[in-house]
Amino acid sequence: EADIYQTPRYLVIGTGKKITLECSQTMGHDKMYWYQQDPGMELHLIHYSYGVNSTEKGDLSSESTVSRIRTEHFPLTLESARPSHTSQYLCASSDLTADNEKLFFGSGTQLSVL
Amino acid sequence: GEDVEQSLFLSVREGDSSVINCTYTDSSSTYLYWYKQEPGAGLQLLTYIFSNMDMKQDQRLTVLLNKKDKHLSLRIADTQTGDSAIYFCAESTGGGNKLTFGTGTQLKVEL
Numbered sequence A: 001e002a003d004i005y006q007t008p009r010y011l012v013i014g015t016g017k018k019i020t021l022e023c024s025q026t027m028g029h030d031k032m033y034w035y036q037q038d039p040g041m042e043l044h045l046i047h048y049s050y051g052v053n054s055t056e057k058g059d060l061s062s063e064s065t066v067s068r069i070r071t072e073h074f075p076l077t078l079e080s081a082r083p084s085h086t087s088q089y090l091c092a093s094s095d096l097t098a099d100n101e102k103l104f105f106g107s108g109t110q111l112s113v114l
Numbered sequence B: 001g002e003d004v005e006q007s008l009f010l011s012v013r014e015g016d017s018s019v020i021n022c023t024y025t026d027s028s029s030t031y032l033y034w035y036k037q038e039p040g041a042g043l044q045l046l047t048y049i050f051s052n053m054d055m056k057q058d059q060r061l062t063v064l065l066n067k068k069d070k071h072l073s074l075r076i077a078d079t080q081t082g083d084s085a086i087y088f089c090a091e092s093t094g095g096g097n098k099l100t101f102g103t104g105t106q107l108k109v110e111l
Helices: none
Strands: A004-007 A010-013 A018-027 A029-035 A043-049 A074-078 A087-094 A109-113 B004-006 B009-013 B017-026 B029-037 B043-050 B054-059 B059-068 B071-076 B085-090 B105-110
Touching: A004 A087, A018 A087, A018 A109, A043 B043, A109 B054, B004 B085, B009 B017, B017 B029, B017 B085, B017 B105, B029 B059, B029 B071, B043 B054, B043 B059, B043 B071, B071 B085
Parallel strands: A010 A109, B009 B105
Antiparallel strands: A004 A018, A018 A074, A029 A043, A029 A087, A087 A109, B004 B017, B017 B071, B029 B043, B029 B085, B054 B059, B059 B071, B085 B105
8 A cells, every 4th residue: 555654653862872764655646745743733834855866955944864775765863962852853744746736644753862 | 834723622413513723924835734633643635726726625525725815624524433644735836836734733532
């Protein structure tokens, strides 16, 4: 079944650790996104990609980085996690050839940095 | 830039209708969307409407669009406890452009 997957579901780590949040989709979508969702519910776009080897910064500045080596995979990396990075991270994908922007979301990764 | 606003919280009784409102500023919006987020989960697309439509109905959901006032609403008929969630409206200009999400409305359904 075509879907979008995020791992881990929950992550608790100490300050200064390097982490990678995984996102994979089996829908054949070209476009992928990372959103950061704060406790106040608002979504902030931090990275997106139009396809392989394409990465763009979103509306909210982020210390994280992303890569897109394969169509189905869009990992997000924090080189040195800090408590200010504590948040829910949501990955999404969409069909670039469609004339609308229907996004399909993963279940999210809840990151807590101590 | 684009701005999409929603009220933060709505509480209704089970069986009543819920109306969640959204205002946006980009007059070139082509598509407008409603997403639902249940606790601890990602967002799920509920429905969307093309900007040349005034209304779209899908079972218990009715979307109304007033393009002149840049106002979008989602009506949920016969609201159930399973409808308790955060609802986000979003708009895009299509053609591979980014979505702009609203601030989200927390819907609480009480018995």
